[in-house]
Amino acid sequence: MTLDKPRLVQMLRTMIMIREFDERAIQLRLAGKIYGAVHPYVGQEAVAVGVCTPLAVTDRVTSNHRGHGHCIAKGADIRRMMAELFGRVDGYCKGKGGSMHIADFAVGMLGANGIVGGGLPIACGAALAAQLEGRGAVTVCFFGDGAVAEGEFHESMNIAGLWKLPIVFVCENNQYAANNAIGAQHPRIDIAGHAAPYDMPGVVVDGNDVLAVHAATEEAVARARRGAGPSLLECQTYRWHFHAMRAACPPETRPAEEIARWKAGDPIARLEQEMVARALLSADELRALRQRVTTDLDDAVAFAEASPFPDPKDLMADMFAE
Amino acid sequence: MREISFQTALDEAVAEEMRRDPRVITLGTDFTGNPVKEFGASRVRFTPISEAVLTGMGLGAAGCGVRPIVNWRMVTFSFVAMDQVVNQASKIRYMFGGQADFPVTYRCSTGGGIGLAAQHSQSPYSMWMHLAGLKIVLPSTPADAKGLLKSAIRDNNPVVSFECSRLATLTGPVPDGDHLVPLGVADVKRTGTDVTLVGLAYYVRESLAVADELAREGISVEVVDPRTLVPMDVETLRESVQKTGRLVVVDEAPATCSAASEIAALIVEDRDTFRALKAPVRRVCAMPVPVPYSPPLEQAALPSRLDIKAAVYDVLKESVRGEWRPA
Known part of the structure; x- marks a missing residue:
């Protein structure tokens, strides 16, 4: 896939939207307009966008608790996402799921997931379905470095390698499993190194470089499409904010120097600079693009606030299919 | 009416449903008889001993148009897949607002009385009943075993089929043809x-x-x-x-x-x-x-x-x- 100007502008726009969506979600949660927990994806935008850009609508992704970015990158409608955060009937799950359970099966987004590692087996099932269909569809499974310590990660990698499932395992190594640093989680910090025993390529990618993530994903997706089996991408990135918030933002416990270093490698600023340097984007265009994101988010919030709350008489609807 | 064993009745149910609907596949570490011969290795999948991924794969494939039958063999082994049963299978349809159906059947043997001791003699169906979101069948005769399992496979929801170990070899009359027993009828x-x-x-x-x-x-x-x-x-x-x-x-x-x-x-x-x-x-x-x-x-x-x-x-x-x- 050539990354021509329209495509790059689209990627930049999606990254900015992902960041601003979650910054808005934090403000809405602090204002008590939305409920439950928010797990901001801010800082990791290059991974979702770099991975999802080469995917077709018939390709599928599974996500985790930090899933807003994956939804937006896969093509979900931010108005229905916002309505879900607001707990309204026009939300993707009619208000039954909330932030941690947004899904849009129509665009191949098979769901966020509140359990670390819980999406990996489901992704393997989607990949098995694609293998049986034989039309070359691929499944991408997003998870964090924390999931690598889960049994479900190893079971999924094992069976995917054994059956050559058309799946790309995308580990977003954001350096922290909840509030615990990666060095306290694994005896050896080498996530990509888990690929070899399961007979698949393991690639370390600069997860703050959307073009590098895109290139690595294209190769892994091509491999999966031709039936050559799975890959593991370790995208090294950083979570700018806390692991999770409820009514208030928790205090920062990570070293200030570490946060500053990663923020200096801001994935959005890097793409902007690259595009400006290649004369693909003017300052005016960038300003207009950012303004459009703000307008779209205002529109999404207005849509959500205008949507009614679910009627308690529908509590039991959607339990079972006919 | 012909008399067949409970186990044979269950095997017939799976074979008939696989013949009837090419979307039906079966996953497990072992199978009675030789279903690979008739249905091929892509639909009859011998798996590693990986209950969590097996359980979640059934669910994920079901959400993408396949109708998997996942055989845990003994209910004991399903406990290794608690996340996929409790957090995923029983909740996935509802928490996503009913956007997709998940027609997956989980099968397991259950019960004691045959000298298999503590772990392999359990009858934990009430644990699954408690979850809300799983249908559960528990037959007592070969005819019901066949008819309920066929209905479970055709159902568009996760269904757990508990198959009592002590009944496996016992025989009883089973009607010829497409014998179905509807779910939810005593x-x-x-x-x-x-x-x-x-x-x-x-x-x-x-x-x-x-x-x-x-x-x-x-x-x-x-x-x-x-x-x-x-x-x-x-x-x-x-x-x-x-x-x-x-x-x-x-x-x-x-x-x-x-x-x-x-x-x-x-x-x-x-x-x-x-x-x-x-x-x-x-x-x-x-x-x-x-x-x-x-x-x-x-x-x-x-x-x-x-x-x-x-x-x-x-x-x-x-x-x-x-x-x-x-x-």
């Missing part, structure tokens, strides 16, 4: 007027045997088999108890928070059924211990015909109104 296996015995799985047979013995003493026992635990056919159960006025529930799971407890509650919390009761409701269940290995200990842990009989005598003796006399 079966009155024997009609009677004095006491309702609700048995589950193996204990339907035991209840019928006890009913035969008691008939010779002039006691008329009705035996009801719920067959499906979710959804539960509460109307049939209440109708029977409204007629007899007495209820004994028999199962080999320990009584605490059991299917037997649920059935007892469904009976007593209904005003008309409560009014019809002539005696306290009794549960005949396993002792609250891990099932032991040695035969005398195992027999002491699980309900016996004597226990069932004693409970029937008790509810007749303990009548709070309408004293019972032999017919």
Whole structure:
């Protein structure tokens, strides 16, 4: 896939939207307009966008608790996402799921997931379905470095390698499993190194470089499409904010120097600079693009606030299919 | 009518559904017979011993148009996949607002009585009943086993098929052709007027045997088999108890928070059924211990015909109104 100007502008726009969506979600949660927990994806935008850009609508992704970015990158409608955060009937799950359970099966987004590692087996099932269909569809499974310590990660990698499932395992190594640093989680910090025993390529990618993530994903997706089996991408990135918030933002416990270093490698600023340097984007265009994101988010919030709350008489609807 | 074993009936159900619908596949570490020969290795998948991924794969594939049958073999092994059962399968449709259906069938053997000791003698269906979101079948005869499993495979929801170990080799009549038993419909296996015995799985047979013995003493026992635990056919159960006025529930799971407890509650919390009761409701269940290995200990842990009989005598003796006399 050539990354021509329209495509790059689209990627930049999606990254900015992902960041601003979650910054808005934090403000809405602090204002008590939305409920439950928010797990901001801010800082990791290059991974979702770099991975999802080469995917077709018939390709599928599974996500985790930090899933807003994956939804937006896969093509979900931010108005229905916002309505879900607001707990309204026009939300993707009619208000039954909330932030941690947004899904849009129509665009191949098979769901966020509140359990670390819980999406990996489901992704393997989607990949098995694609293998049986034989039309070359691929499944991408997003998870964090924390999931690598889960049994479900190893079971999924094992069976995917054994059956050559058309799946790309995308580990977003954001350096922290909840509030615990990666060095306290694994005896050896080498996530990509888990690929070899399961007979698949393991690639370390600069997860703050959307073009590098895109290139690595294209190769892994091509491999999966031709039936050559799975890959593991370790995208090294950083979570700018806390692991999770409820009514208030928790205090920062990570070293200030570490946060500053990663923020200096801001994935959005890097793409902007690259595009400006290649004369693909003017300052005016960038300003207009950012303004459009703000307008779209205002529109999404207005849509959500205008949507009614679910009627308690529908509590039991959607339990079972006919 | 031809007589086949419970296990053969289950195997027939899977083979017929795989023949009928090419979307049906089966995953497991082993299979009875040689289904690969007829259906090929892409639809009959020998898997590693990886219960979590197996359980989640069934669910994920089901959400993408496949109709998987996942065979845990023993229910014990499903506990290795608790996340996928409890957090995923039972909730996935509802929490996503019903955007997709998940037609996956999970199969497992259940129950004790064959010397397999604590881990492999469990009957934990009430744990799954409690989750809300899984349908559950628990057949007691070869015909019901076949008909319920076929309906489970055709159902568009996650269904768990509990298949009682002690019934596997027992034979019974099974109709020819496309024999289906709908989910959520109980079966009155024997009609009677004095006491309702609700048995589950193996204990339907035991209840019928006890009913035969008691008939010779002039006691008329009705035996009801719920067959499906979710959804539960509460109307049939209440109708029977409204007629007899007495209820004994028999199962080999320990009584605490059991299917037997649920059935007892469904009976007593209904005003008309409560009014019809002539005696306290009794549960005949396993002792609250891990099932032991040695035969005398195992027999002491699980309900016996004597226990069932004693409970029937008790509810007749303990009548709070309408004293019972032999017919």
